Amino acid sequence: MATILADSAAPGPQPPLAAQWKKVDALLKKDQTATAAPLVEKLYQQAKKENNAPAYVRALLYKIRLLENKENDADEKAIALLEADVKTAQFPARPILHSLLAGLYSDYYNEHRYQLYQRTQGADPTTDQATPGAADGGTSLATWDAGRLGAAIVRHYYQSVEDEPQRQLSTTLVALGDLATGGDAEGRALRPTLYDLLTQRAIAGLQNQELYITRPEQQFQPTDPKLFGSAQEFAALKLDAPAADSLNGQLHALRLLQRLTTQRLAANNPAALADIDLQRLGYLHGITQNTDLADQYEPALARLAEVYNVLPISTEFIASQAQTKREADPVAAVALARAAEARFPKSHGAARARLLREEIERPEVAFTSAEVVVPGQPWRLDVTARNVTTLHAWAYHLTRQQREEFDRYSRPRAQAENYAPILK
Known part of the structure; x- marks a missing residue:
C-alpha cells in the first residue's frame, strides 16, 4: 500500500529543491539540527508560497522531526503546528494534513492512554488568542480526557476524506510525486488516487479499539447479513448507531469501506471494486467471530470469487476460502488452492494458495515421550x-554409559565437554 511521505529516506523533489533537501538530510544525519532548522524553515516558506504540496508537507514533517529532537513536549507542539497550518493550507495539502493530524492525535493517545483513563472531562476549547497556534484553540492536551481526544481523531480522519472528495478522486498518486511513497504497480492500480490513500489511512486508524473506552449500553452491532452481500447491497445499507456510541471504531471503518465501495461502483473499475470487497470481507470476518454472522464469510468468498472470475484478483477470494478450510477440511483446502493456482498462476492469490498448499502437504514426523514414568x-x-x-x-533402551557415548559423538566436542560434568 502507498503511504504518505514520512522521513528523509523517501526520494526528494526534483531540482532546484533536491539539492537543498540533500543538504538538510546530510546535516540531520550528523545530528546538526540547529544548522538544519533554518534551512528547513526556508524550504517550508518557499513551498508554502508556491503551493508546492509535496515540498510543503515534507517541510512540515521535517519541522516535526526537529521538534522531536529538542522539545520535551514535542508531541503537543507538533499537533499545534499542524492545527495552525491546516487552517490556511491549500488542496491537496489540506486533506493530507487532516490525516496526519489524526495520526498525531492517535500517537498521543497511545502514549498517554493510562493517564487518559484517569482523567475526567477536560476544559472546553478556548478562543483566547494569547496562545496562537495552540492545539484546538488554546486548550492544552494535558487537560483532555480520552473521549475528547478520541473525538478529535475521528473528526480529523473524516475531514481528510470529506475535503473535496471529487478532487481527491481525480488526483492520482503519480500527481502527488514523492508525497505518496511505496506500493507496487498492482497495488497502485487498485488504489490509484489520493482519496484511496487517505481513506485507507482512516480505515486503519479508526479500527484502533483503544479509542473505544466508554462503551454505552446501546451499541452498534454488525448483525445484517447484507454486510456480507454484494457490493451493491453493502453500499445501500444504512449504517447507524446510537448517539452515545459515536466512537465505535467498527462503525466508522464500515462506513468508510462503504464510501470506497460506492466510489468504485461509480468508477466502473471492477478490479479496484474487487479489492475493496476483499478488504471488507476480511474485516467483517475479524469482527463477527462467535456471532450469528460468522457463517456468512465463506459463502461470501465463494460468491465473489465467481463474480470476479475473469480477474486475477479472484484468486485472492479462493485462497481465503482455502485458508478457512485448512484445519477442518485440509483435503478441500488443497483442492481450492489448486483451483486458484490453475485460474491465474502468476497472480498474488495463486502465490498465497500455493504457499498454503505446500504447507498442508509438507511431510511431518514428530516423536514425543511421556514426562512421567511409572x-x-x-x-x-x-x-x-x-x-x-x-x-x-x-x-532403543540406552544405559547411562551409552547415553554419554551418544552425546559425546552426536555433539561438537566443545559442547560434549560442557555436558560432561552434568552426565557424571
Missing part, C-alpha cells in the same frame, strides 16, 4: 506423522 510400567513413546505413506521407527 515404575514397572512401559515408557510411552508417541509417533505422529502427516503426509507420510510409510514410516519405519525403532526405539
Whole structure:
C-alpha cells in the first residue's frame, strides 16, 4: 500500500529543491539540527508560497522531526503546528494534513492512554488568542480526557476524506510525486488516487479499539447479513448507531469501506471494486467471530470469487476460502488452492494458495515421550506423522554409559565437554 511521505529516506523533489533537501538530510544525519532548522524553515516558506504540496508537507514533517529532537513536549507542539497550518493550507495539502493530524492525535493517545483513563472531562476549547497556534484553540492536551481526544481523531480522519472528495478522486498518486511513497504497480492500480490513500489511512486508524473506552449500553452491532452481500447491497445499507456510541471504531471503518465501495461502483473499475470487497470481507470476518454472522464469510468468498472470475484478483477470494478450510477440511483446502493456482498462476492469490498448499502437504514426523514414568510400567513413546505413506521407527533402551557415548559423538566436542560434568 502507498503511504504518505514520512522521513528523509523517501526520494526528494526534483531540482532546484533536491539539492537543498540533500543538504538538510546530510546535516540531520550528523545530528546538526540547529544548522538544519533554518534551512528547513526556508524550504517550508518557499513551498508554502508556491503551493508546492509535496515540498510543503515534507517541510512540515521535517519541522516535526526537529521538534522531536529538542522539545520535551514535542508531541503537543507538533499537533499545534499542524492545527495552525491546516487552517490556511491549500488542496491537496489540506486533506493530507487532516490525516496526519489524526495520526498525531492517535500517537498521543497511545502514549498517554493510562493517564487518559484517569482523567475526567477536560476544559472546553478556548478562543483566547494569547496562545496562537495552540492545539484546538488554546486548550492544552494535558487537560483532555480520552473521549475528547478520541473525538478529535475521528473528526480529523473524516475531514481528510470529506475535503473535496471529487478532487481527491481525480488526483492520482503519480500527481502527488514523492508525497505518496511505496506500493507496487498492482497495488497502485487498485488504489490509484489520493482519496484511496487517505481513506485507507482512516480505515486503519479508526479500527484502533483503544479509542473505544466508554462503551454505552446501546451499541452498534454488525448483525445484517447484507454486510456480507454484494457490493451493491453493502453500499445501500444504512449504517447507524446510537448517539452515545459515536466512537465505535467498527462503525466508522464500515462506513468508510462503504464510501470506497460506492466510489468504485461509480468508477466502473471492477478490479479496484474487487479489492475493496476483499478488504471488507476480511474485516467483517475479524469482527463477527462467535456471532450469528460468522457463517456468512465463506459463502461470501465463494460468491465473489465467481463474480470476479475473469480477474486475477479472484484468486485472492479462493485462497481465503482455502485458508478457512485448512484445519477442518485440509483435503478441500488443497483442492481450492489448486483451483486458484490453475485460474491465474502468476497472480498474488495463486502465490498465497500455493504457499498454503505446500504447507498442508509438507511431510511431518514428530516423536514425543511421556514426562512421567511409572515404575514397572512401559515408557510411552508417541509417533505422529502427516503426509507420510510409510514410516519405519525403532526405539532403543540406552544405559547411562551409552547415553554419554551418544552425546559425546552426536555433539561438537566443545559442547560434549560442557555436558560432561552434568552426565557424571
